[in-house]
Amino acid sequence: MTRQRPPSSIAVARLAGVSQSAVSRTFTPGGIVSPATRARVLAAAEALGYRPNLLSRSLTTGRSGIVAVAVGGLSNPFHAMALESFASGLQRMGRQVMLVVVADEWALGSAVELLSGYQVDAVLSSLSVNAADVADALTRFAVPIVTMNSSVTTRFVRTVAADDHGAGIAVAKHLHAQGARRFGYIAGRAGTLAQERREAGFRQGLAELGITQCARAQGDHHHGGGCAAVRAMYGAARKTGSATGLDGLFCLNDLTAMGAIDTLRDAFGLRCPEDVLVAGYDNVAASAWPPYRLTTVDVGLDRIAEQAFALMEAAEGEPSEVLVTPQLVLRASTRR
């Protein structure tokens, strides 16, 4: 029941009346063959529909040309964008992309275990690695793993991080400059480091402005989480009769911010930016749409991808961490 095997270099050689090595050489970049032989081989290959078996090739060369990309759920357009950046960049470099959808950094471990069986040359992950034992486990596979925003790195586990902390500070100052005075942060799942850094930066920025109060609620990285968080934050305030609610909201990401804006309007009659300033993070396509015009932070995925490519090809000695500076994108959601 084994599928019909495609023609091999031997078949081509036989048809062209040359040796198998001649066939191999005509298809190996830099291989030395006379023009006459090359022509005969190519003709025979064409006739048989021959294509070199790349798996076999990588068996001898030791490099598969395959790079694995691990992402954490494509329903979040940010991950989709990250994947697209990685994939199109790698394709341009002539490498193949093996995709793995992964739940968390532990799942990343077992995914890499499997992938290492496919001899992938490197792994790019939009998830971060923050547990030391995970990093250790990953290091054993001896394949370069480039992650985003990891707090732990090793010889093989490298990371390209956006300056989330700095971006958080910038957002705080911007919201304050636009007139916000009572602040809140909508967080993501505990343990997702990038957004924890955003919060820390945000709070530090506020502190530098002499503000120590900052409300907090937890979302889920999606639109619905923003809705629920706003309900929790503002619903409580309403019950206690506190008239003036929060007027400056920073959300761990754009989806959350859009949920927040929608719920502020529909459930509390609060308009953005008139009543509350809202900022997000990621610069997802929808954040520019009219109902939101969301001020947000753009991490520059193409630059990140570039750095990731450099890191995955870096030698073991070189530094395994790169920091990129994200860009504040100002829109109407924070404009008074």
Added chain:
Amino acid sequence: MTRQRPPSSIAVARLAGVSQSAVSRTFTPGGIVSPATRARVLAAAEALGYRPNLLSRSLTTGRSGIVAVAVGGLSNPFHAMALESFASGLQRMGRQVMLVVVADEWALGSAVELLSGYQVDAVLSSLSVNAADVADALTRFAVPIVTMNSSVTTRFVRTVAADDHGAGIAVAKHLHAQGARRFGYIAGRAGTLAQERREAGFRQGLAELGITQCARAQGDHHHGGGCAAVRAMYGAARKTGSATGLDGLFCLNDLTAMGAIDTLRDAFGLRCPEDVLVAGYDNVAASAWPPYRLTTVDVGLDRIAEQAFALMEAAEGEPSEVLVTPQLVLRASTRR
């Protein structure tokens, strides 16, 4: 400079004091080994960090376990969702996913050429194949290719199609039932068959209601295209002084519909659904958000994925086309 090679089955065999075949059999599902030998092999493998080289394995078995997925740009969340459905399903089946981002069906041809070198077991494509010569070219690679909504199929080019035509009819009748009387369709790029079928269905549905007029403008499959199309449609009407504009709009997809709704409101002061009923297609996550609450069509990606998996494993004799019935999702954008 060739990377340090990982341990081979021979190294494990040496350490365990058994033959290479014993190692192979230990790691081959269904391989016959005594418990004692298996234990010694596993211990040795563990000690060396051995993992079978899956590329080599596929060399002998003739099956790589790799399925290629070709998608056309992940900035459209629909493609991202399709990819996620395919990828997670394949992962569950224990197959690896090789990802290719492709511009159009011709690019699909060269992509498959490359992929066939990697001995992929099948190709799943969210693009459709409508040119006969492309289908022929693809057929030559003798690898099953499952596409979405193709008009041409061959032994190897199969397709799972949603009943776009039927969905178009249903949308027409629904809009009419909700009170719309003057209709318009916002189209996508010419040559993208699925949306052309939606339009045809929509027009047929209108015809069955005795309506032959249907305005038309062209979008670009994204939010901006919906904006531009509405500007074209309503701006022209405004100039000619025609008071009553279109009041029932069907858009090739959700992104377009959301752009349309935004521009109707912001540029023309028309509210949805009070002044214009708008329906989209795809049931993207954002279509459920409060500013839109968009009536749309859900093609049921998980069902499509399932059918695609069946098709990719189908024998040559079996039918190479499957039709799934999409579902109308009613929301406030068409509710009077």
Added chain:
DNA sequence: GCGAATGTTGCATAGGGATGCAGTCCAGCG
């Protein structure tokens, strides 16, 4: 015209693993 340098070619083998076949060992049975 002859030796040498140059350019090609094929042979043989490696790379990691799967598997048909023949042989080994032991338990169970008569």
Added chain:
DNA sequence: CGCTGGACTGCATCCCTATGCAACATTCGC
């Protein structure tokens, strides 16, 4: 106790391509 069958095991090959090396042909230089 001898024999048969079953359970394993190892040997030898094969899968397909890349490549070092030796053999060969050709042309160049003197």
